[in-house]
Amino acid sequence: MPDTILVANAGSSSIKFQLFNIVGAASGGTGSLDLDLKGQVEGIGSHPRLIARNARGEVVADESFTAADVPDAQAALRQLGSWLRARHGGAFPVAVGHRVVHGGPTYDTHVAIDDDVLAKLEDLAPLAPLHQPNNLLPIRAIRVAQPDVLQVACFDTAFHRGHPEVADRYAIPEALYRDGVRRYGFHGLSYEYIAHTLPALAPEIADGRLVVAHLGSGASMCAIRSGRSLDSTMGFTALDGLPMGTRPGQLDAGVILHLLTSMGMTADAIQHLLYHDCGLKGLSGISNDVRDLLGSDDPRAGLALDYFVYRSSLAIGSLAAALEGLDALVFTAGIGENAPAIRARICRKARWLGIELDEAANAAVPAAGARLISIRASRVKVYVIPTDEERMIAHHTLEILGRQRRR
Template identity: 80%
Template sequence: MPDTILVINAGSSSIKFQLFEIADGAGELTLSLKGQIEGIGSHPSLIARNKQGEIVTHRIFAVADLPDARAALGQLASWLRAWHDGAFPVAIGHRVVHGGPDYDTHVAVDDDVLAKLEVLVPLAPLHQPNNLLPIRAIRATQPGVLQVACFDTAFHRGHPDVADRYAIPEQLYLEGIRRYGFHGLSYEYITRSLPIVASEVAGGRIVVAHLGSGASMCAIRDGRSLDSTMGFTALDGLPMGTRPGQLDAGVILHLITHKGMTADAVQHLLYHDCGLKGLSGISNDVRDLLASDDPRAKLALDYFVYRAGLALGSLTAAIEGLDAIVFTAGIGENSPVIRARICRQARWLGIDLDKTANAATDAAGARLISSPASRVRVYVIPTDEERMIAHHTLEIFRRQRR
């Protein structure tokens, strides 16, 4: 049986996983299994598919059996061992949202690394605690297995100073208050895919729009991230499902000094009650808003598209022109309406969509959706953060075996 690498992408109510086989000799990665435990603490279920996409298990659990992420992780570990004849992966890669100032590349986890990542929990309270929980749990039960932390911030760490800094005193910058950028694993995957699926623009000036419940955009030139809409935390930039995006810091001061809100209350507001949910008062899901006749739903979508258009113009300026736009992630890959509206707002850049290609529902994989007349090429490219994590985990595993 070939060696395997397990990838875990843990959230507050779900644990996504993929299992990759390492081909003998060549070190190539082949997807063997993918799935997730979702609805943790409410309607927990486990679903997994094999490399052919066939469902190999679909189990529904009582809430009492999977009340939290730790219990879900234990259930996942038991099922994976049974499915893989008791064999344990040779390495496990984890998505970790924030690497802070200490990590500009992906690293093997030890006590020192884990302690530094714990300090960053307040900067990513929705993600970091859940990212670190499986690492701690596996270290407690399988201390000898290699675990690798793969950071969403790493891809952006080569930003020029003007994109990396805020206009604050130098000492605060040295303490780590800077613009990190996020969704880096997704952007790195897209960048590595371009020479294969869109070689004509791979080395050019590209804006990638990672649009999902968490949303950001990234300016890439010659395969490098030069700027991103997100900053010190994943609150900045575009409006998201429940996060506000760009917000005057004076609003925070007002909430604390005049509304009497505590820091914890402000944090909860910004991470849970703003964005599309706050604007619409209906839902944080674009699909729900598109289906609604409520004028507040229309406002939320109008705002999302407007801000995406502004960000596109700003990022185009950062890379001094635009050769291509790539849409990816949940909304970017699956909402032709939102793609069309963003591109319509950017017609001044010479963008012209092929309406049939954009609306195609039976298309799979990467595809070009701009017309031959468009001065800027527009693509939809599915992202695969888990494969990127597996790649980096394999690199570190092979280095340690030398």
């Protein structure tokens, strides 16, 4: 059987994974990647379920477990590992790539993981408390079970590290900037994938001035010119910018001071509020899921969606200013790919930029590849392009594996 690379994208209640075969790696070359499997272990601790599909999209596994059998992410990893080894004759992948949300000031590119790297990444956990601890769980588990297997950390912040300094700074003293208090930006693996695939999927905009809207439970936008990130709506942490499922997005720092001093909230209580009880959930009081809000006639659901659309339209204008013009808008991620009503509302608010939506194309059933949803005559083109962070992680993992094999 061919060597494989496993990609793990671990969250608090699910572990997404993809398994790639390495093909054509003879004569010292790095080879290329063929998708073998993709899936997830979802409902960890409540209604655990392992579901996996092959490269043709056919279901090859659909197993449910009790909460006692899979109470946490470590147990989910054991179940996933056992299933993968059984399917592949007991063989373990030659490398494992991991999504790690925050690389801090130290890591501006993706790296092989050793004790020093892991310790530095653990120190960054307070800057991404929803993500970083979960990202690191499978790394630690695999280091115990298979200490000789190459593991690679791929950072959501890395794609943004080439920003001009003026885009990365806050108006704070220099000493704080040197200590790492700066605007990092996130969802970089998603943005990098879009930029990486545009020459093949939509060559007419690949070298242009783009705003890419990664709209999901976590949401942000990125200004990209000629394949490089110039600015992003997210900053020091993944709380900033657009409103999200449970996170507030842009928020006056004075609000935090007010909660601390006038309302007597503790830092832990404020952190929980900002990461779990704000955003669409906080505004609506109903749900953090856009599908639920679109199906509700409650005025609070309408307010939450209005706010999301309004802030998204403001962000497009701001990033277009950073780009000094706009050639295309690209929607991606869960909401961006699957909520035509939200796309239409955002595009209508951005008509002043030269966007003219093709309503029929926008409402069409989602398809693979790039889909143009603006009219041909639209000065600013609008596309829907499915993202694939896991393939980007596999690509970087293969590069690092190849370098190590050539030593």
